[in-house]
Amino acid sequence: MGMGSDMYRQQILDHYKNPRNYGELPDATFSHVGENPSCGDTIRIDVRLEDDDETIERVAFSGDGCAISQASASMLSQRLPGATLSELKEMDRDDVIDMLGVDISPMRIKCAVLAEKVAQDGAMIYEGEIEIEETTTEDDV
Amino acid sequence: MSTQEQYPIDVEAVREDFPILRRKVGGDVTTPGEGPDDTKPLVYLDNAATSQTPKQVVEAIVDYYYGYNSNVHRGIHHLSQEASVAYEEAHDRVAEFIGASGGREEVVFTKNTTEAMNLVAYAWGLNELGPGDRIVLTEMEHHASLVTWQQIGEKTGAEVKYVRTDDEGRLDMDHARDLIDGDTKLVSAVHISNTLGTVNPVAELADVAHEVGAYVFVDGAQSVPTRPVDVEEIDADFFAFSGHKMCGPTGIGVLYGKRHVLDEMEPYLYGGEMIRKVTYEESTWEDLPWKFEAGTPPIAQGIGLHAAVDYLDDLGMDNVKRHEELLAEYAYDRLAAFDDVEIYGPPGDDRGGLVAFNLEGVHAHDLSSILNDHGVAIRAGDHCTQPLHDKLGVAASTRASFYVYNTREEIDALIDAVDDARQLFA
Numbered sequence: 001m002g003m004g005s006d007m008y009r010q011q012i013l014d015h016y017k018n019p020r021n022y023g024e025l026p027d028a029t030f031s032h033v034g035e036n037p038s039c040g041d042t043i044r045i046d047v048r049l050e051d052d053d054e055t056i057e058r059v060a061f062s063g064d065g066c067a068i069s070q071a072s073a074s075m076l077s078q079r080l081p082g083a084t085l086s087e088l089k090e091m092d093r094d095d096v097i098d099m100l101g102v103d104i105s106p107m108r109i110k111c112a113v114l115a116e117k118v119a120q121d122g123a124m125i126y127e128g129e130i131e132i133e134e135t136t137t138e139d140d141v
Numbered sequence: 142m143s144t145q146e147q148y149p150i151d152v153e154a155v156r157e158d159f160p161i162l163r164r165k166v167g168g169d170v171t172t173p174g175e176g177p178d179d180t181k182p183l184v185y186l187d188n189a190a191t192s193q194t195p196k197q198v199v200e201a202i203v204d205y206y207y208g209y210n211s212n213v214h215r216g217i218h219h220l221s222q223e224a225s226v227a228y229e230e231a232h233d234r235v236a237e238f239i240g241a242s243g244g245r246e247e248v249v250f251t252k253n254t255t256e257a258m259n260l261v262a263y264a265w266g267l268n269e270l271g272p273g274d275r276i277v278l279t280e281m282e283h284h285a286s287l288v289t290w291q292q293i294g295e296k297t298g299a300e301v302k303y304v305r306t307d308d309e310g311r312l313d314m315d316h317a318r319d320l321i322d323g324d325t326k327l328v329s330a331v332h333i334s335n336t337l338g339t340v341n342p343v344a345e346l347a348d349v350a351h352e353v354g355a356y357v358f359v360d361g362a363q364s365v366p367t368r369p370v371d372v373e374e375i376d377a378d379f380f381a382f383s384g385h386k387m388c389g390p391t392g393i394g395v396l397y398g399k400r401h402v403l404d405e406m407e408p409y410l411y412g413g414e415m416i417r418k419v420t421y422e423e424s425t426w427e428d429l430p431w432k433f434e435a436g437t438p439p440i441a442q443g444i445g446l447h448a449a450v451d452y453l454d455d456l457g458m459d460n461v462k463r464h465e466e467l468l469a470e471y472a473y474d475r476l477a478a479f480d481d482v483e484i485y486g487p488p489g490d491d492r493g494g495l496v497a498f499n500l501e502g503v504h505a506h507d508l509s510s511i512l513n514d515h516g517v518a519i520r521a522g523d524h525c526t527q528p529l530h531d532k533l534g535v536a537a538s539t540r541a542s543f544y545v546y547n548t549r550e551e552i553d554a555l556i557d558a559v560d561d562a563r564q565l566f567a
Contacts, residue, residue, distance in 0.1 A: 007510055008565055017566075038522060039506055040536020065536075066504035067566075106170065108510065 007102050008067065011075075016067040021077035025060045029053075032122030034114050034135035041065030041111055043073050045118045047080070047126075056080045056088065059119070066111050068104065073115035075099050085123045091116055093140075110137040148467055149460040156546045158195035158452075161185075166516050181516030184551045189335050189363055189495045189542030190520050191385045194449075198388055201448035202441050213440055214414060214431070228440050231447035232430060238450045239361075239380065240371035241397050246429040249396040249403070250443050254362040255285040257381035257396035258329075260433060261358060262289045264409040265402075266327070272298035275324040277355075279304045279312055279341070280532060281334040284525040286360050290329055299326070306532075310337035310486035318349055325355040332364035333493040336526045336540070337486030338469065340364075340493055347376045356402065362386060366453075366544075367494050368462035372397050384442060388545075389449035393442035396433070403429050410435035453545075461545055465494030468543040472496045472552045481563065485533055495542035497524065500559060503566045505537035511565060512539075515558035 024031070028046035035042045043063040050057045059080045061073040079099055080088060096116050097104055104112045114137045121135040156162050162185065168178025185193060205227070211220035213228045232245035241247040251257045270276070276290050280303045294301040302320045305313040312330075321328060328350040333340050347357040358379040364370055366387035372380045377397070384393040398406075408415055408426055412435040417425045426432045453461060473489025473496050476482045481501040486492055500508055509521030520540045523530045530536065541555055 008507070013565065037527070038537075040504075066506045068507070105510065105513075108506065111506065 007104060007108070009102055011101060012067055012071040015071035015074040019061075019070060019074040021058075021060045021074065023060050023062055025058060028060075030122050030126040032118050032125060032135065034118035034121070034137070036065075036069075036110055036114060036136055036138050038138060039065060039069070039111060041069040041114055043069065043115050043118050045073070045077075045115060045122055047119065047122060049085075054084050054086070056083050056085070061115060065114075066108075068100075068108055068111040069114050072096060072100060072112050073118075076115045076119060080119065085127065088123055089120050091120065110140045113137050113140055148464055150456060150464045150545055152464075152546060152548055155456070158197065159193045159546055160196065161193050162546055166518075167514065181514070184515070184517040184554045186541040186543065186547065186551065186555060187518045187520050188366075188544035188547070189386070189524075189540065191391070192366060192388055192544050193546065194390065195388055195452055197452050198390065198445050198448040202390065202445045205441050205444045210441075212437055224440055227447075228438070228443050231443040234447045234450055235395055236397075238454065239365065239395075239397060240373050242373060243400045247397055247400050247403065249398065249430040249433040250438055250446075251381075251394040251396050251433075252392060252439070253385075253394035254283075254360060254381045254383045255289075255394070257379075257394050258285050258289045258358070258360070260396055260409040261379050261398070261406075262293045264406045264433070265356075266290070266293040266299075267296060268407060270294075270297040270299040270326055273324060274299040274326045275320075275322065276301045277304060277317070277320050277325050277328045277350075278302070279330050280306045281310070281312075281337055281339065281341075281526065281529050282329065282331055283335055283360060283362065284527070285362070286329045286331065286358070287526075287528065290327070304330075306337070306339070306529075309488070310334070310339045312339070312341050312346075314342065314345065314349075317346060321346075321349050321353055321355065323353050325350065325353055327356050327358060329358040329360070331360040331362075332370075333361075333367070334486065334526075334529075335363050335495070336497050336524045336529055336538070338492035338495045338497070339486055340491070343377065344375045347378075351376065363493055363495070366461075367465045369458040378402050384446040384449060387449055388452050390442045390445040393439045393446050395446075400429065403433070406433075408432055408435065412436050414438065456545060464545060465543055466490075466492075468547055468549070468552065469494045469496060471549055472541055472543070472555070475552060475556050476559075479559075482559070485538060494544070495540055497538040497540040499535055499538050500562060503562055505535075505539045507566070508539050508559070508562050511562040512555070512558045515554065515561065517555050517558045519555070 025046035029049040031046045046060045048058045059077040164175045165179040167181040209223040211224040213225040232248045304317040350357045356378040359377040361382040365382040380397040385391040415435040470489040484498045505521040
């Protein structure tokens with residue numbers, strides 16, 4: 001199937017033009033940033049957890065870049081509340097593609113999964129599992 | 142604005158030589174070649190990245206593999222002699238094409254322009270440069286030059302300076318004259334910017350560099366394919382370009398060097414083919430250019446490059462240049478007609494055959510995906526000039542680049558596709 005215009009169905013363009021939960025959470029439990037330098041896509045994800053320290057209460061994102069990367073972050077910010085950190089960490093590329101609801105061409109996968117990876121790395125940093133400054137999906141093809 | 146009649150190349154005839162231009166695209170990309178879901182006619186405007194290959198070049202390579210495939214310089218048998226003669230003659234032919242009067246001794250076959258740059262960086266730069274020395278580049282260098290000399294600067298302690306580009310994307314020659322001082326040992330400059338399309342005054346730069354005794358390395362990756370180039374008129378000490386951007390195969394590039402300069406340089410890679418005599422204690426080197434071509438060289442690719450040079454000379458490099466200029470001017474004029482399109486580099490009537498631009502509100506990668514849906518192949522990204530894009534204040538741009546088989550109608554298709562993206566993102 002063709003991927004160009006298909007990739008820009010109304011939903012993606014809508015989230016790109018009217019991003020949901022755009023901004024920062026003043027009372028975030030954790031935040032993390034990511035960048036794909038070759039695209040110039042940047043994403044910051046803020047997550048606030050509920051009192052159980054496990055369930056995601058609210059997500060906000062900010063950043064700049066292509067429609068795929070920004071729409072993906074916007075959709076993720078709507079999808080994650082109610083999920084647990086374990087569920088977030090179990091998400092994979094197919095979950096993101098399902099969420100976007102379109103075929104993503106191989107060269108654009110890195111744009112699609114940036115927000116998810118930033119959120120996952122943020123969770124893992126928060127739980128002390130990894131130590132990194134910044135996330136990239138530049139090598140995800 | 143130009144008219145079709147002014148175009149000096151018979152494009153319809155040329156297109157017959159490039160079967161790939163007849164294919165359609167748009168379907169499944171996991172199986173190469175045209176498939177049932179490929180429905181959009183290909184509009185190939187990514188020639189600054191790589192050009193398409195005419196039948197004549199493919200046939201020369203097939204003739205080699207079917208008829209006289211053999212290693213060079215080490216067999217006395219018939220096939221090896223045929224291959225050796227053809228491979229050596231390819232050097233002579235390339236030398237003639239770029240005006241290197243020293244012939245094959247001044248023409249080293251490498252993997253690509255980048256390797257040619259690294260050859261000089263390692264064989265000359267590492268040995269000759271040190272603290273207190275200066276390397277002068279331009280702000281519009283391709284990473285092939287920029288990253289390479291940046292690393293040599295770090296390793297040797299030599300400082301790296303960049304000649305400014307002005308608001309129109311032209312080199313600031315006053316700044317160049319300021320920077321190129323008595324400490325300067327090398328000036329490395331791109332001949333035609335792969336991002337801005339600027340044609341740099343490399344002969345003038347060479348004069349400035351030679352006044353202070355510095356060498357000049359010209360990156361001709363975008364110039365040799367698209368216009369007549371005479372390395373001796375430029376007076377370049379080194380000059381490099383790639384085969385795959387000029388109708389030739391991938392896997393071959395060319396380093397031209399003045400004979401006396403190459404003579405004084407140590408080898409870059411060691412091994413077979415580049416030696417004359419080897420004992421357990423020591424080795425001596427083969428003559429130029431073989432001293433710099435260690436191991437089995439790109440034989441088929443060299444023979445293919447010979448055929449590519451023949452092909453371009455048959456078209457006439459003056460004609461190729463004019464064709465490129467007319468297409469670039471037409472594309473520039475059509476794009477410049479839109480208020481929401483920003484074009485980088487000099488005006489349309491003063492540039493190489495490429496136009497890099499951005500459509501307001503649409504990321505270059507989104508634009509390129511939508512163009513792809515129209516069958517239009519262009520490059521989106523930083524084109525291996527990240528610092529230049531930083532200076533331009535954008536992360537990426539979209540670049541259309543033209544070659545001998547492109548038409549005004551294909552530029553019209555590009556404009557229509559850009560308009561579609563504009564509507565989609567409005």
